[in-house]
Amino acid sequence: MLVPSKDILLKGEEGGYAVGAFNAVNMETAQAIFAAAERERAPFLIQITQTTLGYTEPDELFAVIRALADRVTVPLAVHLDHGRSFEIVMRFLRLGMTSVMIDGSLQEDGKTPRTYEENIEVTRKVVEAAHAIGVTVEGEIGRLGIIEGAHEDHLTVPEEAKRFVEETGVDILAVAIGTTHGLYKGTPTIAHDRLAAIAKIVPVPLVMHGGTGVPDEAVRKAVELGIRKVNIDTQIRVAFYDAIAEQVHATEKEHTEAEAKGGVRKYDIRKLLSPARDAMIEAIAEKMRLFGAAGKA
């Protein structure tokens, strides 16, 4: 049941829970996300970043997601994560995404900040096009994912966020509340007071990026305060890596034993990837339960 992400997040708003948005880069990551959602009966978002370009053509990965979406029995949205320009967003929209993010806080290089006015301009342009075909738009204000920890001048300013939503028409808003992308050196400090101030005056569902490594209690409190979408990527990669490492080690042992008995080495990519897929399912399912989305489909 492929739907605009707004529909899924507004149900979270009513029910006081958040929905996980999980990054897919290939067939196995996509399969793991769908399998976890089906098992946990959880609505979810599956997302692709523009950095996937160059690793795979988006229509190839989208074809896999489309096939899985035709079979799944829980609501989902397919989302473009961190789109950096109007052109890139249009390219993914054409694929059939039901949700897109225009990350107008940074220029196309993904490093140089855009001005507030530039962010409004590019975001408004995307909203106009996407809304014409009923697609949900996520915008971003504040600077997250750069320096660890709640640096005051990087946090989202509530009044600016309110104006940003009014001037752009975005449906959901990513806010800077102290999270960053990837693993944290120490324990991240989430600016819950700032989040509460934002949620009080901003009338759209809020998004937490950089969900990996945020302590469960801090996530639960953020959901209580109004976070309705939590982005998870690195956690899935870690589960994959650890399982692959374990399998490679086990296979090397099998190879040594086989050769010791005069046998030959056997290679089966599925023997590596299948346990990795299972490990990703467990990591994703755990997050669906933490966010309160499990059993809400």
Ligand code: G3H
């Ligand atoms: O947009 C994707 C996320 O913000 C993922 O962050 O890799 O820290 O889980 P993460």
Ligand code: ZN
């Ligand atoms: Zn992100």
